[in-house]
Amino acid sequence: MTTKVLLFGLLSLLPCSVLAETLRLDVTRDNSIVMVGREWNVNAGHKGRIRIKGNQHIVAMGFDVSAIRGRRVRRAELVCQASAEMISGVTISTIATAWDETKSNGLTAGLDGIDGWGYAGARFPAVSGGNAFTLVHQAESKLRDGAYHWQVPPDMVHALATGVAFGLAIHEHDADYGRNPSIFAREQSGKQPYLLVQLDDQPTAAPAAPTALQLIPVDGSHARLSLRAPANGFAYELSIDDFPLGRHNIPLVQPGASQSIPLRDLPASITRPGVHRIKVATINRTGKRSTPTVAEAELFESTPPELPPVTLPVAAEDPLPGLAVIPVTDKYDSSGKAVGELPPNYRNHNSLYDGRQIHLTAAAGEVVGFQALLRGSGEVSVDLRFAGPPMRVDLFRGLYVSSQGRQIPDPLLPLPKMIRLTPDADQALFADVYVPFDATPGVRRGKLILSDGRELPVALTILPIQLPRKAAFLCEMNSYGLPDHVDDFYALQQVAYDHRVHANILHYSHHTAAPGARKSNLDMRLRSGRRMDNKRYDAVQPGARQVYWDDFVEAFGPYLDGSCFRDRHRGPIPAPGFYLTFHESWPLNCRAYFNGDSDAYRAFAETPEYAQTYVNVLADFARLAKQRDWTETGFHVYFNNKGPLDSKTKAPWILDEPSAYWDYRALQYYGELTDRGRQAASDVQIDYRIDISRPEYCRGQLDGRSDLWVVASWAFQHYRRLVSDRADRDGLKVWVYGTSNEVHESNRQVQAWALDAWQHGATGIVPWQTVDKSGKALREADQLGLFIFDKDEQGQTVIRHSARLKAYRDAEQLIAYLQLVAKKQGWNASQMRDFIGHYTRLSGSVRKQNEADAGTSQYDHQGLSGLSKLRQAAIELLRS
Numbered sequence: 001m002t003t004k005v006l007l008f009g010l011l012s013l014l015p016c017s018v019l020a021e022t023l024r025l026d027v028t029r030d031n032s033i034v035m036v037g038r039e040w041n042v043n044a045g046h047k048g049r050i051r052i053k054g055n056q057h058i059v060a061m062g063f064d065v066s067a068i069r070g071r072r073v074r075r076a077e078l079v080c081q082a083s084a085e086m087i088s089g090v091t092i093s094t095i096a097t098a099w100d101e102t103k104s105n106g107l108t109a110g111l112d113g114i115d116g117w118g119y120a121g122a123r124f125p126a127v128s129g130g131n132a133f134t135l136v137h138q139a140e141s142k143l144r145d146g147a148y149h150w151q152v153p154p155d156m157v158h159a160l161a162t163g164v165a166f167g168l169a170i171h172e173h174d175a176d177y178g179r180n181p182s183i184f185a186r187e188q189s190g191k192q193p194y195l196l197v198q199l200d201d202q203p204t205a206a207p208a209a210p211t212a213l214q215l216i217p218v219d220g221s222h223a224r225l226s227l228r229a230p231a232n233g234f235a236y237e238l239s240i241d242d243f244p245l246g247r248h249n250i251p252l253v254q255p256g257a258s259q260s261i262p263l264r265d266l267p268a269s270i271t272r273p274g275v276h277r278i279k280v281a282t283i284n285r286t287g288k289r290s291t292p293t294v295a296e297a298e299l300f301e302s303t304p305p306e307l308p309p310v311t312l313p314v315a316a317e318d319p320l321p322g323l324a325v326i327p328v329t330d331k332y333d334s335s336g337k338a339v340g341e342l343p344p345n346y347r348n349h350n351s352l353y354d355g356r357q358i359h360l361t362a363a364a365g366e367v368v369g370f371q372a373l374l375r376g377s378g379e380v381s382v383d384l385r386f387a388g389p390p391m392r393v394d395l396f397r398g399l400y401v402s403s404q405g406r407q408i409p410d411p412l413l414p415l416p417k418m419i420r421l422t423p424d425a426d427q428a429l430f431a432d433v434y435v436p437f438d439a440t441p442g443v444r445r446g447k448l449i450l451s452d453g454r455e456l457p458v459a460l461t462i463l464p465i466q467l468p469r470k471a472a473f474l475c476e477m478n479s480y481g482l483p484d485h486v487d488d489f490y491a492l493q494q495v496a497y498d499h500r501v502h503a504n505i506l507h508y509s510h511h512t513a514a515p516g517a518r519k520s521n522l523d524m525r526l527r528s529g530r531r532m533d534n535k536r537y538d539a540v541q542p543g544a545r546q547v548y549w550d551d552f553v554e555a556f557g558p559y560l561d562g563s564c565f566r567d568r569h570r571g572p573i574p575a576p577g578f579y580l581t582f583h584e585s586w587p588l589n590c591r592a593y594f595n596g597d598s599d600a601y602r603a604f605a606e607t608p609e610y611a612q613t614y615v616n617v618l619a620d621f622a623r624l625a626k627q628r629d630w631t632e633t634g635f636h637v638y639f640n641n642k643g644p645l646d647s648k649t650k651a652p653w654i655l656d657e658p659s660a661y662w663d664y665r666a667l668q669y670y671g672e673l674t675d676r677g678r679q680a681a682s683d684v685q686i687d688y689r690i691d692i693s694r695p696e697y698c699r700g701q702l703d704g705r706s707d708l709w710v711v712a713s714w715a716f717q718h719y720r721r722l723v724s725d726r727a728d729r730d731g732l733k734v735w736v737y738g739t740s741n742e743v744h745e746s747n748r749q750v751q752a753w754a755l756d757a758w759q760h761g762a763t764g765i766v767p768w769q770t771v772d773k774s775g776k777a778l779r780e781a782d783q784l785g786l787f788i789f790d791k792d793e794q795g796q797t798v799i800r801h802s803a804r805l806k807a808y809r810d811a812e813q814l815i816a817y818l819q820l821v822a823k824k825q826g827w828n829a830s831q832m833r834d835f836i837g838h839y840t841r842l843s844g845s846v847r848k849q850n851e852a853d854a855g856t857s858q859y860d861h862q863g864l865s866g867l868s869k870l871r872q873a874a875i876e877l878l879r880s
Contacts, residue, residue, distance in 0.1 A: 020074060025195040027186045029062040029101035029167070033124045040106040040123075048188040049083045052090065054175035055659065055697050058124065059183070060095060060104070062167035063195050065160045070286050073154040073161075074200035078139075078168065080148045081191040085181035086141075087148060089173040091661060091699040093136040094156055094165035096127040096248035118248040119265040119721075125696035126722050128169035132248035135159060136700035138173070138661070148183065155234070157197055158285040164235045164247065171699060173661040206290070207233035207282035212258075213295040215278060219830030220302030221271045223263040225278055229253050230290070233282035236261070237289065241277055243270050253282060262725075263299070271300045305827060305835040308876035310869045312351060319348040319355030322375040322423070323454055327352055327868065328806040329747045332373060334400050334407040334425045340746030341861040347373065351868040358448065358458040361875060364466040365437040365570070366813055367498070369806060371398075372429040376421035376452060384431050386446035386460065391434060392569065394498075398428030398803060403744040403781035410743045410802050411778050411788055430803060432498075434569050435462060437469070465820065465878050469570040473815045474764035475501040475754065475808045476577045476735070477786060479771035482507050483797070485525045486555050490564060491799045492771070492787055497565055497573065499801070499809040503771070503787065504577045510641050511649045512585035515592035520581045524555055540587035542609040545616045547587065549624055560633045574632040580621065580686070582637045584651045584670065587617045594652055598645060598662045600669035603652065611673055618677025618686075626681035636708065637674050638689040639667065657693040657712070664701035671705055691737065695723055706731035710766050713738035713855040714846040716757065724761045735764035738846070739856045740804055743781035747807040751867050752859040754811035756842045758818075759833050767808070768854040777802070783856075814867070817874040824878065839873055840866025 032050035034042045034057055044050050051057035061078075078092065097118030103110025106124050109117045116122035118132070130136035139150040152168070159165035172181065184191035208230035216224040225238070233253040238245045238261065246265050253259075263278070270276075276299045282290040324347035326332075331339045338346065348355040352370050362368040374382070384393050397419060398409030409428040421427055431448075439462045446458035477496055482505055483489050489505075496503045508520045523534040532551040540547050558564035562572035584590045593610035597603040604610045618637070625635065642657075643650025653666040671688050678686040690702070693712035696719050709732050711723055716736045727734050736757040741749035754765050770786040777785030778800065786808075788800040822832050836842070844859035 021199045021201075023067050023197050023199065025063045025065055025067065025197055027061050027193045028064050030185050030193065031060050031101050031104055032057045033060055033104070033106050035106045035124065043102065043105050043110075045101040045104065046187060048185055049182045050185045051180055051182045052087055052170055052172045053179075053181055054172050054177055055694065056177065058128070059170040060099065060124070060128075060167055061170065061193060062101070063160060065157070068157070068197060068199065069161050071161075072200040072202060072204055072286055073157045073197055075198040076152040076154055076157045077196045078148075078150045078152050078170070078193065079196055080150070080170075080193040081184040081188070082143060082146055082148055083182040083184050085179045086143075087172055087181045089138065089140045089661070090150055091129060091136060091138055091171040091173065092150060092152055092156065093129045093169045093171070093700075094134045094159050095167040095169050096132040096134050096165065097246065098166045118246055122248075122721070123696070123718060126719060127248050129171060129696065130698060130700035130703065131696065131722050133251045134165070135252070138699070152195065155285070157195065158234060162235065162283055162285070162287045164252070164283070166247070171697075175660040204284050204286045204288070205232050206288055207284040209282055209290040209293045210236070210280055211293065213278070213280065213293055215295055215297035215299060217297070217299050217301060219828055220273070220300050221264065221266065222830070223299045225261045225263055225280070225295070227259055227261070227280065227293075229255055229257050229259050230282055231255050232284070233290070234285045235283045237281045237283055239279050240266060240270055242279070243267070273301045274298060276300070303831070305825065305831045305838075306877060307835065307838050308873050310839070310872045310876070312349065313354040313359055315345070315349040316355030316357075320454065320456065323450075323456065324348055324373040325353035325358050325456070326350055326371050326373065328369045328371050328430055328803065329751060329810055329867075330371070331409055331428070331747065331803070332426060336373075336426055337406070339406075339408055339744060340748070340864065351872065356456075358456055360433065360458065360460045361463065361872075362433070362435045362460065363463045363817070364435055364439045364441075365469065366435050366467050367432055367500070367569070367809060368435065368460070369430060369432045372431070372448060373426040374419075374421055374429060374450070375423055375426060376450075377423060378452075379418040379420050381418055381451040382415060382429055383449045384433075384446060384458070385449065386433075386444050386458070388444055389436075391436065391444075393434070394432040396430040396432075398430060399778060400428075401743065401777075401779065401781045403742065406744060408743050408781070410781060410804065411785070411800055412803055413800060430806070432806070433460065435460075437466060437570075463875065463879065467813060467816045470573055471500050471576070471812050471816070472763075472819055473754070473758050473812060474576050474735070475812055476764060476766045477501055477503040477770040478737070478766050478768050479503060479505045479787075480769065481505065481773075482521065482524050483773070483789070485797070486527060488789070488797050488799070489524060489555075490559065491797070493559055493564070494568070495787060495799050495801050495805075497568060497570070499805045500570075500812040501805070501808050502576050504579055504636070505771070506579050506638070506640055508581060508583060508586065508640070510643065510651075512583070512641065513589060513591040513643065513647070513651055514649045515589050517585070517589055517649065519586040519589060522552065522555070522581065526551070526554055538586070540613065540617060542588060542613055543616070544587065544613055546620050547617050549621070553624075553628065557628065560630050561628070562632075574630070575634060577634045577636060579636050579638055582614070582618055582674070583639050583641060584655065585641070588613050590651060591648060596645070598652075600653070600662070600666035614673050615677045618674065619680035622678050622681035622684050622686060625684040625686075631683050631685065633685065635684070635686045636689040637686060638691070639670060640691070656691050658690075659694060659697070661699050661701070664698050668701045668705075671702070671707065687733065695719055695726070704730055708733040708735065710735045710737050712736075713753070713857050714848060716760075716762070717846050720760055727761060734762045735766050736762045737766035737768055737854055739854045740767045740770070740783060740786060741856065742783050745858075746864055747804050748864040748867055749857065749859060750804060750807045751811040751814065752840075752842055752844065752863050753857040754808070755815065755836065755840075755867070756844065756857070756859070758815050759829070759836055759842070761829070814871050814874070817871060817878065821874050821877050835873070836870060839870040840864075
């Protein structure tokens with residue numbers, strides 16, 4: 001009797017026909033999935049109250065849907081009794097894999113035989129929130145009689161009833177962690193959550209079968225099925241040799257579209273090489289199934305990559321005393337103790353040095369180097385000479401700086417005419433040899449000559465291959481605030497260019513939003529002696545269609561088109577990455593037009609000139625870029641700013657490393673404005689760039705966008721498949737950002753980071769904050785100081801650099817070798833990973849100082865020690 005009265009009362013609140021049948025579906029399991037700090041393995045399945053708290057606690061719920069199987073749903077509502085704090089809105093999504101209430105947590109679904117959520121290593125967000133083909137919906141809270149009423153799309157209930165989904169996930173929109181919002185769980189008598197469902201008795205058409213099935217082999221454990229979706233239907237049911245494919249791999253039906261389904265996460269008993277039978281049926285919203293469509297093909301064949309043996313040069317019996325040679329990526333402190341783990345005799349026996357001769361191998365166009373560790377008495381001069389045609393050779397002296405109580409070489413200065421040696425401490429000398437792109441294959445002979453009579457012969461073997469002039473994998477050196485003079489900007493870029501990287505400097509601040517605030521900081525002094533007219537550049541009027549670009553062109557034009565590098569080693573290379581000024585407060589100050597609404601789509605409703613001016617000015621720039629033939633330049637529209645909704649000087653949202661739902665939605669809003677503006681010149685490369693540390697929490701925003709995602713190292717490690725799936729589906733470009741290794745750590749760490757990112761699909765890495773304008777890094781260890789501003793004897797600004805920059809260069813060149821190998825051998829990504837894994841095991845973690853830390857990747861000794869072997873193996877394959 002009580003249930004009937006309750007349902008009658010609830011029915012009266014639903015704006016639908018009173019003749020429709022309404023049912024209450026009780027919750028059968030619920031859990032607050034904790035995703036914060038050290039609580040990822042906490043289970044809250046028995047608690048009477050559970051939290052829904054930002055990105056830290058997402059509630060998972062399952063329901064008894066037996067009463068509605070075979071029925072069509074018209075309307076649904078999730079009802080949860082409020083416990084503490086107010087929840088203004090939530091994202092509701094389906095869950096793509098089965099789970100256990102009492103054993104599940106952020107790291108596992110709690111099911112026997114599954115390590116993770118649905119597949120190995122998967123965390124809960126990877127199978128909810130719009131990820132793994134889950135449905136996603138945004139619901140504003142309606143609080144009535146102490147209960148939240150959140151609208152649920154009928155298709156979410158259909159997914160539950162047909163077994164396509166395994167519950168609902170409820171994710172709070174806000175990310176305010178100074179509060180603990182919660183609801184009552186099913187364990188709380190009389191206050192359990194439930195679904196209120198209104199049924200629709202209209203007949204449902206029988207589903208049609210998919211057509212045009214095609215099986216595509218990928219590797220030994222993975223294949224792909226493409227098909228043409230039927231004109232009607234809701235979901236697919238798919239099996240391989242009668243083994244059901246995990247639901248997290250299966251999209252819902254997109255009527256009439258071509259769809260692709262990954263065949264993966266299968267047991268070894270299924271992924272044996274041979275002919276396999278795929279069976280696919282379509283399910284409609286009431287659970288009716290079509291006649292299955294069957295396809296057969298040979299799958300899971302895997303040809304092992306060729307693995308040439310690699311050996312070191314034979315060690316000399318009597319190494320030259322007081323003179324050791326090692327790769328530029330390794331280092332010893334001044335006392336001769338290794339930084340990181342190196343073999344006992346490594347100073348005199350490694351891939352470059354046998355104790356008596358330096359052995360260098362390089363492709364045409366490569367910059368190859370070594371580090372000499374010198375001991376002796378008194379002052380000496382040092383020279384490196386090669387017979388034959390001239391080659392550029394740069395020599396540097398390593399400055400020893402204190403790091404964890406040790407003196408370690410990191411900043412580099414041009415080698416002076418004389419250096420002082422001592423018998424009990426190293427002096428580090430770094431050599432860069434620029435092999436011309438037109439170099440003749442063969443052996444070039446040279447000598448490292450010390451004025452005290454010591455000499456080391458050098459054999460440089462030039463390979464019959466050429467590295468590409470442009471880097472296909474990018475290392476973008478991030479920084480903030482342009483230098484005072486345009487010549488300093490170009491000096492910085494030339495150092496970067498010599499190391500096959502580029503520096504990208506952001507030129508606006510967080511405090512730009514208030515009406516009348518300075519919008520950008522483009523005020524370098526030009527070569528003419530005058531400063532850029534930043535005031536005129538920022539003076540954009542509402543509705544403007546053209547703005548002032550003259551100083552921008554004068555300052556940056558030669559860098560953007562690469563002409564400033566015409567006479568340098570690799571020739572003219574247009575800027576691979578360049579921040580444009582466009583952000584939420586350029587061309588117009590955001591707060592002057594903002595109405596206070598959390599939703600960016602509503603926030604400027606009364607002032608349409610704000611959005612239109614953004615579109616107009618971006619279109620004006622796109623036309624300028626096309627006119628200047630900047631079609632190979634990598635322009636970035638990037639929203640770096642962060643601010644709370646009620647700040648008057650900052651952006652209303654966190655647009656760099658977004659957190660709350662409204663942040664992702666604002667990024668989608670500005671992305672759509674960017675799309676409209678860049679249409680003016682489609683052949684100009686203007687990427688909408690998003691620096692994203694939480695790609696798992698997009699909540700359905702940013703879907704379908706082929707943007708540039710710069711993903712945090714921690715996120716790329718833990719949500720690698722989620723990111724790569726988005727890249728495959730939407731055409732995303734993916735870079736990975738983090739921080740360079742500490743001075744007291746092996747410089748091979750950055751090589752391993754770059755290689756690991758590349759082998760898993762990234763096309764670039766972004767070391768964070770790499771410019772030290774103070775010169776402090778010349779005196780003490782600085783993790784961030786890869787480029788160091790200094791003064792020469794005449795008081796002019798010069799750019800020094802860290803030895804770690806050479807590790808980035810070597811990483812880029814190693815990846816270039818591997819790209820040539822993959823092309824020559826015809827390898828897929830899996831074969832390349834097997835090849836890499838044979839020589840070096842890239843097993844690592846990401847170290848973070850705090851939540852805001854970009855993260856520093858750390859790899860174990862085995863991974864680092866094998867990098868030289870990997871390069872030699874790649875060379876052997878290219879030689880053959």
